[in-house]
Amino acid sequence: MTTGDTHHAPWPDDLYEQIKAHGEFLSGRLGKLTRGKQLTLVGADLTGIKLVGMNLQRTVFRGCRFYCADLRNTDFSQAVLTGCDFSGADLTNARFVWANLRGADLSRAILKGTRFENADMRPMTDPPVLPHGKGGVVSLSETTLHNTNLTQAKLLGASFVGAILDGCILDNADLEGADFSYSTLSNVQFKTAKLHNANFHLADFPSDMLQQLQGSGAKLPKVIAPEVLEQVVQDHQTWIDTDGQKGRRAIMSGWYLSRAHLALANLNGADLRQANLSNANLHGAKLICSDMRDCNLMHANLTDADLRGALIEGSRGLPVVMNDRKN
Incomplete structure (x- = not known):
């Protein structure tokens, strides 16, 4: 029962038997005829595994690899992960309700309708389990979160860099120090979330959300009135x-x-470092020798824009062809 990749350790030969025994453990049928046992795996490589719709409540998977696994409708409530x-x-x-996901890597995962109520997603301070274990802060980078419920989840310092959050519920969540750079929120x-030092500087979100975040202690971008921007350009x-x-640079x-x-x-030579230009209309703009390092240019209209000599290191959203041509 291997993944086909010789570099991966094989899945346990009796994995599905262990899952069955775990079901008996959950049902409480412990006796001479049915020997239930809690499923516990440490450092296992389960790359690409398909465990759709299974009841894996209260399982223990420490430092295991579920890379590109199919885990739709699976219940990991109260599991140690x-x-x-x-x-x-x-x-x-x-479902990851009340699950322990400290130090887990959920980057580029599909989280549609996924539930994390009361999940512990704080950084893991213990050393990761080798060879597959992760550590440090929980990563949700480049992840799609659609109608994902993270109510009361503990997400201190979690990375949402480049994530797409659509219809997510983060009520009462602890997001202190979380990083939403380059993310898209709608x-x-x-509600009543803890947002002290959460970084929204390069996030793309509607203006009403900015009002919602005011006074929360979060790091918010500097919003500029259209008339002020027009005067600065002039x-x-x-x-x-x-x-x-x-005039003035x-x-x-x-x-x-x-x-x-x-x-x-005409913004030749302008200082645009860490500016959020997502969805901006820069059609035909002159940006020669401008400083655009670490900008958010996701979905910006850069048709016929002139970026010759522009500093663009760390920026996101530049078309590859333009990136190659202008440097």
Whole structure:
């Protein structure tokens, strides 16, 4: 019962028998005729395994690898899953209620309708179980979270970098220090969530969500009024036309410019470090020798934009062809 990859350790030969025995353990039928036993695996490689719709409540999987596994509708409630690698796994409608997921890697996983109520997703301080165990903060980077329920989950320092959160419920969740850089949020609930030092600087979200986050202690981007942006662009054009004698260079580092209208704008030499330009209209914009390091350019319109000599290290959302051509 192997994965076909000779570099992976084989799954336990009696895995499905162990799952059956675990079912008996859960049902409480412990006796001479049915010998139930709690399923416990440490450091196992279960890459690509298909465990759809199974009852795996109260199982113990420490440092196990579920890379690209099919775990739809599976119930891991109250399970111990510390340091497990769920990267790329399909966890649609799976349940992790009251599960221990400390140090788990859920990057690039599919979390549609997945439930994590009261899950412990804090960083793991113990050394990871080798060879497959993860450690440190829980990663949800590049993950799709659609109608995912994380009510009262403990997510201190968790990484949501580049994640898509659509219709997620994070009510009462502990998100202190969580990183939402380059993520896209829509219809997300944060009622009474703990958000102290949570980083939303480069996240893309609607304006009403920004109002919801005000006063939460989260690190929020600097939102700029359209008239202020227009004046800054005008002053920058004057600065260019007069070789710096008049006007002022545009310093827009860290500004929230999502969906801004900057078509044909002359921003040559502008400081746009860590600016959020997601969904912005930069059609035909002049950005020669501008500083655009660590920008969020996801879904921005860069048609005919001129980025010759621009500093773009760390930026996300630049088309590969443009990236290659301009450097």
